[in-house]
Amino acid sequence: MAIAVAEKRRDSLGSAKVREALVGYAFVILPIAFFFLFFIFPMVYAIYISRYDWGVLGPIDSVGFQNYRDLYHDELFRRALRNILVYTAFVVPAQMALGLLAAVIVNQKIHGRPFFRAAFYFPSLASSAAIVAIFIYLLNADGLVNSILGTNITFFADSDTALPSIMALNVWTTSGTMMLFYLAALQSIPPDVYEAAAIDGSSPWRTFWKITFPLLKPGHFFVLVVSIIGCLKVFDQMYIVSGGTGGPNYSTLTVVLYMYQTAISDLQWGYAATIGVALFAVIFVFTLVQRLLFGRPEIS
Amino acid sequence: MGSKEGVGNMKNRARRIVLFGAVVASLLVAAVTAAVSQGKTNAQAAPAAQEVSGSIRLAGWTSGGSTEGVLLKQVLAGFAKKYPKIKVTYTALDPYQQNMLAQFAARKPPDVFYVDSNDFPDWAKQGLLEPLGPYIAKYKFSTKPYFPRLLNAFRYKAKLYGFPKGFSPLSMQVNTAMLSRAGVSAPTTWAQLRAVAQRMKAQNIPAGGRPICLQPEWARMLAFIYQNGGSMLNATKTRATVNTPAVRDAVNFYVGLINDGLAGTQQQLGAGWCGEALGKEKAAIIFEGNWVMPFMAEQFPSVNYRVNRMIRNKQAATLSFTVSYSIAKASKNKAAAWTLLTYLTGRQGMATWTSKGLELPSRKDVKLRVPGRTAFIADAAVGRAWQFAPGFSKVMTVANNELTAVIEGKQTVNGMLAKVQEAANEALR
Numbered sequence: 001m002a003i004a005v006a007e008k009r010r011d012s013l014g015s016a017k018v019r020e021a022l023v024g025y026a027f028v029i030l031p032i033a034f035f036f037l038f039f040i041f042p043m044v045y046a047i048y049i050s051r052y053d054w055g056v057l058g059p060i061d062s063v064g065f066q067n068y069r070d071l072y073h074d075e076l077f078r079r080a081l082r083n084i085l086v087y088t089a090f091v092v093p094a095q096m097a098l099g100l101l102a103a104v105i106v107n108q109k110i111h112g113r114p115f116f117r118a119a120f121y122f123p124s125l126a127s128s129a130a131i132v133a134i135f136i137y138l139l140n141a142d143g144l145v146n147s148i149l150g151t152n153i154t155f156f157a158d159s160d161t162a163l164p165s166i167m168a169l170n171v172w173t174t175s176g177t178m179m180l181f182y183l184a185a186l187q188s189i190p191p192d193v194y195e196a197a198a199i200d201g202s203s204p205w206r207t208f209w210k211i212t213f214p215l216l217k218p219g220h221f222f223v224l225v226v227s228i229i230g231c232l233k234v235f236d237q238m239y240i241v242s243g244g245t246g247g248p249n250y251s252t253l254t255v256v257l258y259m260y261q262t263a264i265s266d267l268q269w270g271y272a273a274t275i276g277v278a279l280f281a282v283i284f285v286f287t288l289v290q291r292l293l294f295g296r297p298e299i300s
Numbered sequence: 301m302g303s304k305e306g307v308g309n310m311k312n313r314a315r316r317i318v319l320f321g322a323v324v325a326s327l328l329v330a331a332v333t334a335a336v337s338q339g340k341t342n343a344q345a346a347p348a349a350q351e352v353s354g355s356i357r358l359a360g361w362t363s364g365g366s367t368e369g370v371l372l373k374q375v376l377a378g379f380a381k382k383y384p385k386i387k388v389t390y391t392a393l394d395p396y397q398q399n400m401l402a403q404f405a406a407r408k409p410p411d412v413f414y415v416d417s418n419d420f421p422d423w424a425k426q427g428l429l430e431p432l433g434p435y436i437a438k439y440k441f442s443t444k445p446y447f448p449r450l451l452n453a454f455r456y457k458a459k460l461y462g463f464p465k466g467f468s469p470l471s472m473q474v475n476t477a478m479l480s481r482a483g484v485s486a487p488t489t490w491a492q493l494r495a496v497a498q499r500m501k502a503q504n505i506p507a508g509g510r511p512i513c514l515q516p517e518w519a520r521m522l523a524f525i526y527q528n529g530g531s532m533l534n535a536t537k538t539r540a541t542v543n544t545p546a547v548r549d550a551v552n553f554y555v556g557l558i559n560d561g562l563a564g565t566q567q568q569l570g571a572g573w574c575g576e577a578l579g580k581e582k583a584a585i586i587f588e589g590n591w592v593m594p595f596m597a598e599q600f601p602s603v604n605y606r607v608n609r610m611i612r613n614k615q616a617a618t619l620s621f622t623v624s625y626s627i628a629k630a631s632k633n634k635a636a637a638w639t640l641l642t643y644l645t646g647r648q649g650m651a652t653w654t655s656k657g658l659e660l661p662s663r664k665d666v667k668l669r670v671p672g673r674t675a676f677i678a679d680a681a682v683g684r685a686w687q688f689a690p691g692f693s694k695v696m697t698v699a700n701n702e703l704t705a706v707i708e709g710k711q712t713v714n715g716m717l718a719k720v721q722e723a724a725n726e727a728l729r
Binding site for chain 1: 397398401404405407419422423426427428516565567568569570691693694697698700701702704705708710711
């Protein structure tokens, strides 16, 4: 009798577990299906397409790895790759530093904290196209910036200044998002650590570098990954500034812009897919290296 | 049984009436068209009204709210009146290329749509467009009224795939007040252009600007190359002819005007394009198309300017920008599409479409009644379509980037021409 009861309880316990799992799967099945349909499937399909001479109406000819060989010798692709690497090298540290600074500031007990939080985050909400349009006016040869500086620099039309100008405007727009990530990480640091530091008489500067900064490690990793991926696939700002050409003198040609030109203007969809696969490989390698350096990404 | 028979009888009677009506109607239409075509050309050789029916889709980039959109609505209203059995739905697509390509790929393109002459070779090569030859033969449609150079822009491998809906060549616009203040008359040749610009620059006219505005792109510079007897491709479009003395001299002239401070790029003049530089009075001489006129009337009505014929050197030549109406190969109702196509690019449709001079008529039998366009019309005869061969958009990316490098002094003219030549031959292969 007793055994039977115990048996029964275990049974019901097992089935409850199964039911719970089923409910869980039922909740995620739709998002997962979407994810597979719109992310995983296109990615795999792109790899398939990249081995064809593929036109608007479908495959024209199977070309094996010829697209990859062409890409390896493609000067425009190399230039685009160099551009996004330079862009990433400057923008990622800048927006991380700015994001962290803003996060630390708005994490203090200062007056008007909600205002500063909103103000720092606000640029991230505006559409990139609108911001670029405003910057085109600001950086015009007879625009605001030039009249303040008393110069006549054609920022977006000079190959020395075009990319740095876009870097500056993107650091400004995206640092708000980085601030938000850092803010979440900052608030997950237990306050007793700071209390202990205060009792030991640590200076705020020392506290920041010895406690806050190291404890932000998972935050750093997350922000770094997000920031690098965002930088490597930058497109819209360059597209608008150069009118789709990637000029002047190839200085704003990015990999995604080149992929866009190849697909939309040249109608070489197979080759465009190859560019996409190559960009995927670059981003994948970057993320892998970061993971080896920083460990698993975690953010609470 | 009885009731069924009754229905059958009624059906038969109805059919007979419809048939009779159709015969009468077709006779009427035939008589009318015969009468019309007796006096005039057979411009409207579309299939008889009652033969075709159904719903078709029309697509372009003309937005509904614009002045052009209102004109297009008028044209379509005229079509609906003439062909009440064909229902046309117009969609404005933005961005146009992407949207069209997505619809082509989904095998559900609009039946009739715009094709830019620059996109045309790629679209025709990929088999997206319906060849019009069989329809021209079947319906005895005359293509004679179209300017041959514009019509040929929509020929790929000897087959015709569209009729031009209008066009605009590049001509020369001059600020008349500035020219007379400088005591010079409008130039007509390269030598005069340079001399005029030098005299204006010496007198600091226009103040804070440059005498000429030149856009750093091949879609403007190529006109100068043509004037110098140069070209991008040989006549059969099999070989690039970029790296030649005629092209080199033209590029040197064009870039030289900028480097000597006689001309400025639109960016140097703080403008989005040279039309804006003319409006802001930062430049006195520009080389733009018909689109500059509605722009100036709207944005800078107080600036006095005149449209003159394009500058010339060894020969008179310019670039023409044109767009066709074409039919999708995947269209399900090609008879209706053809009817619409021939109405839109026919005499009546084009007369309405070009009535405000926003685009110039591509048919000789449509007269433009809008003033100030005589120079454009005169330049049309020497205009060559902005068009190359499939795969040339990449060549243009290289060409335009190299040109900006040349203007910055980071590339030599010879270096640029070698690169463009190489890219062009790569595309032709």
